[in-house]
Amino acid sequence: MAVTRTQVPAQEGWFTLDPVAPALLGTRCPECGTYAFPSATVFCANPACEATEFEPVPLSRTGRVWSYTDARYQPPRPYVPADPYEPFCIAAVELAAEKMVVMGQVVPGVSVDDLSVGDEVELVLDTLYCDDEHEYLVWKWRPLAPGRPA
Amino acid sequence: MPDDRRVAVLGAGMHPWGKWGRHFVEYGVAAARDALGDAGLSWPDIQFVSGADTIRNGYPGFIAGATFAQALGWTGARVSSCYAACASGAVAIANARAQILAGLCDVALVVGADTTPKGFFAPVGGERRDDPDWLRFHLLGATNPTYFALYARRRMDRFGATDEDFAQVKVKNARHGLANPNARYRKEVTIDEVLASPVVADPLRLLEICATSDGGAALVLTSMEFARRHGAGEPLVTVSAVSTVTPRFPNTVIEMPNFSTDSAAAPGVPVGDTGFRPSITAAAYEEAGIGPEDVDLAEVYDLSAALELDWYEDIGLCGEGEAEKLLRDGATAIGGRVPVNPSGGLSCFGEAIPAQAIAQVCECVWQLRGRAAGRQVEGARVAVTANQGLFGHGSSVVVTR
Numbered sequence: 001m002a003v004t005r006t007q008v009p010a011q012e013g014w015f016t017l018d019p020v021a022p023a024l025l026g027t028r029c030p031e032c033g034t035y036a037f038p039s040a041t042v043f044c045a046n047p048a049c050e051a052t053e054f055e056p057v058p059l060s061r062t063g064r065v066w067s068y069t070d071a072r073y074q075p076p077r078p079y080v081p082a083d084p085y086e087p088f089c090i091a092a093v094e095l096a097a098e099k100m101v102v103m104g105q106v107v108p109g110v111s112v113d114d115l116s117v118g119d120e121v122e123l124v125l126d127t128l129y130c131d132d133e134h135e136y137l138v139w140k141w142r143p144l145a146p147g148r149p150a
Numbered sequence: 151m152p153d154d155r156r157v158a159v160l161g162a163g164m165h166p167w168g169k170w171g172r173h174f175v176e177y178g179v180a181a182a183r184d185a186l187g188d189a190g191l192s193w194p195d196i197q198f199v200s201g202a203d204t205i206r207n208g209y210p211g212f213i214a215g216a217t218f219a220q221a222l223g224w225t226g227a228r229v230s231s232c233y234a235a236c237a238s239g240a241v242a243i244a245n246a247r248a249q250i251l252a253g254l255c256d257v258a259l260v261v262g263a264d265t266t267p268k269g270f271f272a273p274v275g276g277e278r279r280d281d282p283d284w285l286r287f288h289l290l291g292a293t294n295p296t297y298f299a300l301y302a303r304r305r306m307d308r309f310g311a312t313d314e315d316f317a318q319v320k321v322k323n324a325r326h327g328l329a330n331p332n333a334r335y336r337k338e339v340t341i342d343e344v345l346a347s348p349v350v351a352d353p354l355r356l357l358e359i360c361a362t363s364d365g366g367a368a369l370v371l372t373s374m375e376f377a378r379r380h381g382a383g384e385p386l387v388t389v390s391a392v393s394t395v396t397p398r399f400p401n402t403v404i405e406m407p408n409f410s411t412d413s414a415a416a417p418g419v420p421v422g423d424t425g426f427r428p429s430i431t432a433a434a435y436e437e438a439g440i441g442p443e444d445v446d447l448a449e450v451y452d453l454s455a456a457l458e459l460d461w462y463e464d465i466g467l468c469g470e471g472e473a474e475k476l477l478r479d480g481a482t483a484i485g486g487r488v489p490v491n492p493s494g495g496l497s498c499f500g501e502a503i504p505a506q507a508i509a510q511v512c513e514c515v516w517q518l519r520g521r522a523a524g525r526q527v528e529g530a531r532v533a534v535t536a537n538q539g540l541f542g543h544g545s546s547v548v549v550t551r
Contacts, residue, residue, distance in 0.1 A: 011279065011289055028415075034400075035413035038282075046416050047399050066404070067307070069299035069351045075291040076272035078284060090292055092300050092404050099414035099421055101404050105290055112352040117307035128289065138289055 003132075010128045010136040014038060016058060017137070022125045023058035024102065024139060030055055035098040059102070062144070063093040065119045066101045070112050080129035091141045093121055107142045120144045155437075156388040157250045158377035159549070160257075161189025161370030162512040167334040167363045167499045171265060174207050177366030178214070178263030179221045181505070185259070185368035190380070193222045196370075197255040200246040201231045202238035202262030202504035205274075214504065215242075218261045228255065236451065237394065237539025238262060239367070239507030240547060244392045246371050256376040262504035263366030270294065271362060283407040290409075295359050295454070297406045299351035302456030306353065309471040311459060315478070316358050317344035319455035320497055322483050327494020329524025332509075334363050335498045344455075358455035363500030367508035369515075385551040387518045389511070391437035395544040397426035405541035427464035430544035431536050435466070438548040442466030445488055446530040447517055449510040451537040452495040462490065465536050465546075484525060492517060492525045507545050510535035514549035 009017060014037075015024045026037035032049040037059060044051045068091040074081045089106035106115070107126055121141040128138035163184025165177040178201075186193060201215025210217040215231035228249070234241040239262045246258035270293045278284040286292040305311045321341055327333040339357060347357040377386055400412035403425035414421045435441055442465060450461035462473035467481075467488055476482055482490040491497070493513040496506070514533035516522045537545040 011285065032416040034416045037410045045399060045412050046419070049416070067300040067304040069296055069303055069353075071291050071293065071296065071351060072349050073270075075287055075293050076270050078273070078277070078288040079291040080288075081291075088291065090290060090296055090300075097415070099400075099402070101402065101411040103286075103290060103292065103404060103409050117304065 005130055005133060005135040007135045007137055010138045015125070015139045017125065021061060022123060022139065023061050024123065026057060026059045026098070027054035028057045035059065035100055037100070037102055060095040060097050062120060062122045063095040063102070065115060065117055065121060066092045066094045067117060068092070068106070068112060068115045082129070089115065091115065091121065093141055105138070105140045107140045110143060114143060154251065156374055156390055157247050157371045158374055158382060159369055159387045159389060159511070159515050160191065160372050160377055160380065160382055161185035161187070162515040163188055163368045164332045164509060164512055165263065165366035166332045167365035167502060169266075169334070170364055172364065174204055174211065174263045174265045174364070174366070175217055175221045177265070177364060177505075178218050178261045178368070181263060181366035181368040182218060182222060182259060182261050185370050189370035191257065191370060194225050195257055196225070196227050196259045198246060198249050198258040199227050199229045200242040200258060200260045201229070202242040202260070202508065203231050203233035204264045204504050205233060206267070207265060214262070234543040234545075235539035236501070236503055236537055237507060237543035237545035238504040239509070240392060240537065240545035241394055241543065243369065243371070243389065243508065243511065243547060244394050247389060247392055250371060250373050256373045258371045260369045260371060260508060261366070262508045264502040264504050265364045266362035266502065282409060286407045286409065293351070294406060295351040295354060297404065298359065298454035298457055299354045300404060301460060302353050302454060305456055305459060309474065311456065311474050313345060313353060314341060315459065315474050316353070316455040317341045318477055319452065319458045320344045320358050322477075323452065323491050323495045323497035326484060326492050326525055327498025330494050330498065333494045333498040334361070334500050335494075354454050354456065360453050360496035361500035363502045365499065365502035365505050365509070367505040367512050369508060369511060385519060387515050387549060387551045389547060390550045391434040391548040393430055393434035393437065393544050393546040395429055395433045396542050398429060400424060401426050408541055426544070427460065427538060430538060431465040431534060431546040433544065434534065434546035434548050438550070440532060440548065444532050445534050447489045447492055447514070447527045447533045449491055449493060449495070449513050449533070449535045451506070452491060452497055453501070455497065458490065458495070461536055465534060484527060489527050492522065492527050507535065507537050507547075510537065511547050511549060514547070518549060518551040
């Protein structure tokens with residue numbers, strides 16, 4: 001019998017659980033327009049701005065790769081690795097509207113050879129790890145044009 | 151530069167770097183005694199002790215200044231302890247310098263030392279969901295080399311850096327460190343050996359990423375007037391500037407341990423790669439009244455071989471995108487126009503966090519005295535260090551004679 005696990009976010013409040021079009025949840029400063037991820041709570045990063053309250057907003061779901069790498073060796077705890085360990089890629093992605101760079105793992109099956117700076121990627125939800133009852137979800141970047149000719 | 155902005159370096163000392171797992175205080179005390187001996191002073195002469203903290207060794211590490219003072223024997227000296235990640239040593243130097251320049255003391259001892267665990271640095275334990283350092287390991291599996299690798303890959307894409315360029319930095323620094331008695335790794339390597347070492351975080355290989363080490367470094371800093379009265383030997387080496395700047399908004403280059411950069415969406419703020427590093431040494435040059443063209447040698451924080459190339463541009467040795475040419479021309483090797491990391495750098499030392507920024511200054515002092523046997527930069531008069539403590543502590547010291 002298949003084990004049914006409840007899907008829960010690996011970090012509460014950082015992203016929506018929309019199965020079709022998930023998004024990171026950040027904030028936008030109502031006074032100066034500066035975005036923040038994770039969300040701003042008590043101060044705006046802009047030194048010219050003294051705002052103390054911020055609008056929760058979903059961030060752009062697509063962006064362009066600013067840079068990328070991979071993790072060939074198992075990261076230490078509190079990372080919860082797959083057993084056996086499977087290397088994965090990490091990308092830093094530029095969001096055009098927010099004018100900021102956000103990191104994330106890249107979906108499984110993508111190697112550094114499949115990535116280039118400037119590639120367009122979109123945000124998806126995927127498994128970070130599981131325990132007996134739960135599947136913990138996290139955001140990951142998925143290339144929009146995989147299998148580019150070498 | 152007038153005396154009211156300079157402090158004299160009377161003594162520089164180290165405990166060699168290695169991996170022994172002994173108590174960090176042992177390394178710090180050895181470095182302190184080495185620096186005191188170099189200065190021709192004894193411990194009771196010290197009026198102010200400035201410790202650089204380590205966060206991996208419990209309470210004694212959190213108040214390192216007092217811990218070193220206790221180990222040397224209580225004398226009633228004034229004390230400070232500070233933590234600023236990789237910039238801790240520079241902040242400890244800045245604290246001592248400020249006391250001297252304010253006229254509050256004449257003679258200060260700066261000490262940093264560390265003992266490190268094996269493998270990747272990991273966050274402290276527990277479940278800390280408001281701590282980006284804990285979260286980046288948990289949610290992303292992002293280690294320190296992850297961030298170094300993002301910079302390296304970006305450099306390849308923007309400026310055409312190659313795997314061979316990164317390997318060449320390692321080859322150069324390994325050669326520089328061969329004769330350095332304080333270096334942990336003293337072995338020549340070839341480009342092929344570097345390229346054959348396993349990839350840790352693409353494009354960075356094991357031999358291109360700095361290790362974590364045990365070690366200790368110390369400086370005896372004094373007022374210029376005290377140095378003259380004491381009859382300090384020539385050439386008298388001085389600290390002319392210490393930059394401990396923060397970044398300017400918006401920093402749009404990803405910094406450890408963050409998930410994102412600042413947003414440049416507010417009207418009127420600059421866009422593009424506006425990173426932290428170039429501002430660090432710029433502030434030190436301005437304070438010292440010099441420019442990068444005056445620099446004879448530099449000690450920069452080569453956490454990875456690729457990052458050393460970023461620093462060439464960030465400290466003004468060349469323009470953006472020109473670091474590979476500077477390296478390939480041999481300008482940054484000993485014998486070249488402006489040698490970088492003549493000590494061997496982190497490549498040969500590995501990183502002992504609170505000691506490292508102090509160790510950079512020690513190397514500059516020995517170079518400017520003409521006592522860097524086997525790695526001497528001939529005729530050096532002006533040296534600069536550059537380094538960064540995580541996302542917000544700049545660290546740069548100008549040393550002149």
